[in-house]
Amino acid sequence: AQSVSQHNHHVILSEAASLELGCNYSYGGTVNLFWYVQYPGQHLQLLLKYFSGDPLVKGIKGFEAEFIKSKFSFNLRKPSVQWSDTAEYFCAVNTRDAGKSTFGDGTTLTVKP
Amino acid sequence: EAQVTQNPRYLITVTGKKLTVTCSQNMNHEYMSWYRQDPGLGLRQIYYSMNVEVTDKGDVPEGYKVSRKEKRNFPLILESPSPNQTSLYFCASSRLPGLAGANSYNEQFFGPGTRLTVL
Numbered sequence: 153a154q155s156v157s158q159h160n161h162h163v164i165l166s167e168a169a170s171l172e173l174g175c176n177y178s179y180g181g182t183v184n185l186f187w188y189v190q191y192p193g194q195h196l197q198l199l200l201k202y203f204s205g206d207p208l209v210k211g212i213k214g215f216e217a218e219f220i221k222s223k224f225s226f227n228l229r230k231p232s233v234q235w236s237d238t239a240e241y242f243c244a245v246n247t248r249d250a251g252k253s254t255f256g257d258g259t260t261l262t263v264k265p
Numbered sequence: 266e267a268q269v270t271q272n273p274r275y276l277i278t279v280t281g282k283k284l285t286v287t288c289s290q291n292m293n294h295e296y297m298s299w300y301r302q303d304p305g306l307g308l309r310q311i312y313y314s315m316n317v318e319v320t321d322k323g324d325v326p327e328g329y330k331v332s333r334k335e336k337r338n339f340p341l342i343l344e345s346p347s348p349n350q351t352s353l354y355f356c357a358s359s360r361l362p363g364l365a366g367a368n369s370y371n372e373q374f375f376g377p378g379t380r381l382t383v384l
Contacts, residue, residue: 158307161305184371186372186373188373188375194377195355195375195376195377195378196308196355196357196373196375197375198372198373201372242307242308244308244373246371246373251296251298251313251314251315251321252310252313252323253298253310253313253323253373254310254324255300255307255308255309255310256307257305257306257307258307258308
């Protein structure tokens with residue numbers, strides 16, 4: 153069975169600090185990888201995705217993530233966070249050959265102004 | 266406007282009273298899915314559907330039913346709700362995962378959520 157593990161449950165940063173959120177998955181087959189963001193009171197929105205090609209992918213609002221196949225990791229990064237980045241972040245895996253979709257438990261990011 | 270809609274957005278009910286949460290998408294997506302979101306547990310998949318009349322269990326299907334009679338609709342049915350089904354529910358849709366070729370990807374589009382309380 154596939155699983156997704158997010159290492160940090162709650163991260164608190166000051167504005168302009170750098171961010172890295174860890175995500176590891178376990179699955180033996182080919183996967184698509186995603187980071188979604190949920191701003192307070194809103195539904196989930198796609199931040200970025202990886203399905204093939206360059207393992208360093210760039211998303212919206214200055215976020216990027218790197219897929220390291222050997223480590224089964226897909227960590228999210230941002231060089232300088234803003235107060236408006238306060239939200240919950242979810243790493244997700246979809247299998248290529250089936251419909252199963254697995255999300256991590258989520259990481260709550262609080263950015264202090 | 267491309268969107269996923271859910272109704273109702275908020276629902277308070279009592280144990281054992283059957284209810285249906287509707288989900289509809291206007292993007293002609295083959296794939297639809299239901300999730301529940303609980304504090305500290307993230308999103309957990311309840312059921313998914315890869316096309317009309319094709320449904321399958323996710324990680325937490327107990328106590329739920331779904332149907333996919335039309336491509337655009339994917340209702341979630343709770344035949345006999347219990348308090349442990351109090352949660353925030355999200356419906357999502359996407360292109361069909363796993364299509365051949367490197368361009369296959371399946372970003373999910375989420376509905377606004379339904380907050381269900383079962384007393």
